[in-house]
Amino acid sequence: MLSVENLRVVYQEVISVLQGVSLKVPDGEITVLLGANGAGKTTLLRTIFGLLPVYDGKIIEGNVFLDGVSLNRFHSSVIVKKYRITYILEERPVFWYLTVDQNLKAAAFSRPNREISGEIARVLKIFPKLGSLMNTKAGFLSGGEQQMLTIGMALMTKPKILLLDEPSLGLAPLIGRELFGIIRNLNRDGLTIFLVEQNAHAALSVAARGYVIEGGRIVLDGTAQELIHNKDVREFYLGVAGGDQQRFRDAKRYKRRKRWL
Amino acid sequence: MMDFLQFFCSGLLNGLVYALLGLGLVLIFRASEAFNFAVGEFLVVGAFLFYFFYFNWGLPLLIALPLGLGAAGVFGGIVERSVIKPLMGRPHLSMTIITLGLSNILAGGLQATVGSNPYNFSVSLPDLTLDLGPLIFPSTNVWAGILSLAFFTMILLFLYKTRWGLVIQATSESQPKALCFGINAQSVLLLVWAIAAACIGASGIVISNLGALSSQISVVGLRAIPVVLIGGLDSIAGALVGGLIVGIAESLTGAYLEPAGLIGFKEVVPYFVLLIALFIRPYGLLGRVRIERV
Ligand SMILES: Nc1ncnc2c1ncn2[C@@H]1O[C@H](COP(=O)(O)OP(=O)(O)OP(=O)(O)O)[C@@H](O)[C@H]1O
Numbered sequence: 001m002l003s004v005e006n007l008r009v010v011y012q013e014v015i016s017v018l019q020g021v022s023l024k025v026p027d028g029e030i031t032v033l034l035g036a037n038g039a040g041k042t043t044l045l046r047t048i049f050g051l052l053p054v055y056d057g058k059i060i061e062g063n064v065f066l067d068g069v070s071l072n073r074f075h076s077s078v079i080v081k082k083y084r085i086t087y088i089l090e091e092r093p094v095f096w097y098l099t100v101d102q103n104l105k106a107a108a109f110s111r112p113n114r115e116i117s118g119e120i121a122r123v124l125k126i127f128p129k130l131g132s133l134m135n136t137k138a139g140f141l142s143g144g145e146q147q148m149l150t151i152g153m154a155l156m157t158k159p160k161i162l163l164l165d166e167p168s169l170g171l172a173p174l175i176g177r178e179l180f181g182i183i184r185n186l187n188r189d190g191l192t193i194f195l196v197e198q199n200a201h202a203a204l205s206v207a208a209r210g211y212v213i214e215g216g217r218i219v220l221d222g223t224a225q226e227l228i229h230n231k232d233v234r235e236f237y238l239g240v241a242g243g244d245q246q247r248f249r250d251a252k253r254y255k256r257r258k259r260w261l
Numbered sequence: 262m263m264d265f266l267q268f269f270c271s272g273l274l275n276g277l278v279y280a281l282l283g284l285g286l287v288l289i290f291r292a293s294e295a296f297n298f299a300v301g302e303f304l305v306v307g308a309f310l311f312y313f314f315y316f317n318w319g320l321p322l323l324i325a326l327p328l329g330l331g332a333a334g335v336f337g338g339i340v341e342r343s344v345i346k347p348l349m350g351r352p353h354l355s356m357t358i359i360t361l362g363l364s365n366i367l368a369g370g371l372q373a374t375v376g377s378n379p380y381n382f383s384v385s386l387p388d389l390t391l392d393l394g395p396l397i398f399p400s401t402n403v404w405a406g407i408l409s410l411a412f413f414t415m416i417l418l419f420l421y422k423t424r425w426g427l428v429i430q431a432t433s434e435s436q437p438k439a440l441c442f443g444i445n446a447q448s449v450l451l452l453v454w455a456i457a458a459a460c461i462g463a464s465g466i467v468i469s470n471l472g473a474l475s476s477q478i479s480v481v482g483l484r485a486i487p488v489v490l491i492g493g494l495d496s497i498a499g500a501l502v503g504g505l506i507v508g509i510a511e512s513l514t515g516a517y518l519e520p521a522g523l524i525g526f527k528e529v530v531p532y533f534v535l536l537i538a539l540f541i542r543p544y545g546l547l548g549r550v551r552i553e554r555v
């Protein structure tokens with residue numbers, strides 16, 4: 001199981017972004033992390049994946065554990081190859097100037113050569129549409145196609161755990177729904193998924209558990225059902241008005257007062 | 262007419278050498294987004310490393326050449342680790358600027374170790390003088406063209422036909438994206454600098470073989486600047502096209518314009534061509550058309 005314990009992270013030695021985050025991503029489940037812009041969601045994923053040094057960030061306290069082993073010191077290439085965790089960047093990490101075929105092959109860098117064609121066939125079974133686009137440069141694909149390719153590329157690394165950063169960002173609602181269907185299917189096939197989302201409705205509908213992060217702290221956690229029915233989550237993330245009707249101005253003041261803290 | 266053909270083809274042969282030189286710069290630019298102003302010193306160092314194995318140790322060519330190029334690659338790797346890698350994550354311009362400083366330091370180092378006297382440099386190769394009646398091409402020039410083309414092709418095959426080549430292309434496009442899939446971007450950069458240094462070193466060997474080896478030939482490195490700017494800093498085909506254009510332009514200028522009184526115009530003409538090329542295509546003739554999406 002992937003878990004994070006009391007993690008404190010700073011950028012450039014001074015900018016404190018995560019202030020004691022703890023959470024668990026149980027094997028075989030979809031765990032969702034909700035939070036507003038700038039709450040520190042991407043930073044948490046970078047930390048788990050060993051990318052902090054690239055962004056001049058540092059863990060000053062706490063640990064990322066995978067089955068009891070601390071991952072704090074590992075480079076992302078080790079985390080992919082040995083610990084089988086793959087991270088999908090918020091901006092879709094397809095290589096624009098490579099074809100779809102080349103993208104899939106480049107992503108399989110950590111796999112032995114002989115497994116690659118089998119893996120590609122497996123990915124094409126999940127995303128048949130990519131098959132007809134094999135020789136198209138990824139930069140010319142539509143947003144939805146790029147997202148499919150991204151997930152296909154992540155699968156080429158044969159992950160056990162997938163870290164997804166706002167996969168539905170910028171996708172049309174219909175494609176977004178298709179995407180969450182795919183995420184659910186991948187999970188049914190055994191993939192553990194840690195999903196960062198702003199689209200709380202769709203995310204909670206596929207997740208087993210969820211956390212809410214605010215200002216670098218986890219302020220709420222529970223099963224997806226609990227979160228869906230939580231009054232604050234309903235108000236802030238699902239856009240459902242609270243129980244007793246208030247005037248608009250009151251509601252706004254109430255929101256400002258109640259910043260989860 | 263025959264004169265023209267003679268000068269044109271001589272320029273073509275020289276152009277292939279420039280293309281190889283340009284390729285080294287393009288590889289570095291694509292991966293590190295830095296222009297390597299130390300290219301002239303890379304060229305001299307590469308040539309001297311080969312000189313050492315071939316002339317000093319007297320190793321056979323087929324052993325000395327890979328050894329020399331390998332040593333040039335190690336040299337490029339050392340430069341990457343000591344000078345470039347510490348700047349990762351900083352503005353790209355800082356890398357370019359540091360190569361200017363590096364150029365001076367290396368030039369000083371060369372002055373102190375090998376001095377500025379010419380070293381006799383003639384590799385014993387089978388005579389390939391092309392005597393076609395009115396046209397005649399000296400063996401060294403023919404070899405320069407052949408060797409440059411061979412090195413160029415080898416690097417191209419590596420880049421486009423192997424897994425490592427694919428990973429170099431991917432990492433050159435985006436390091437964060439490459440990291441996502443477990444590609445060790447830093448090893449890839451190390452490899453690119455090593456290959457580029459070997460590539461520049463190879464052109465240094467070829468150039469020395471046209472005359473003599475001395476630290477003065479580092480000025481040839483400066484001619485690589487218009488080569489890659491004409492073709493496009495990020496374009497491999499551009500290095501070839503730019504190299505050929507500069508080679509031919511130089512040769513024709515030397516033959517026709519300089520005798521007409523424009524002494525020294527040969528040195529300037531590449532920049533002249535560059536100006537025209539940039540008017541036509543601001544990213545260079547074959548510079549990558551940016552895929553823009555909003
Ligand atoms: N490399 C960096 N250097 C300094 N500060 C950074 C860096 N990256 C992020 N930050 C800051 O850290 C905070 C958290 O950023 P982060 O990207 O983790 O938020 P997020 O929850 O992913 O937001 P979003 O929903 O907009 O993606 C922000 O205030 C941001 O400005």
Ligand SMILES: [Mg+2]
Nearest residue numbers: 041042043090
């Ligand atoms: Mg983010």
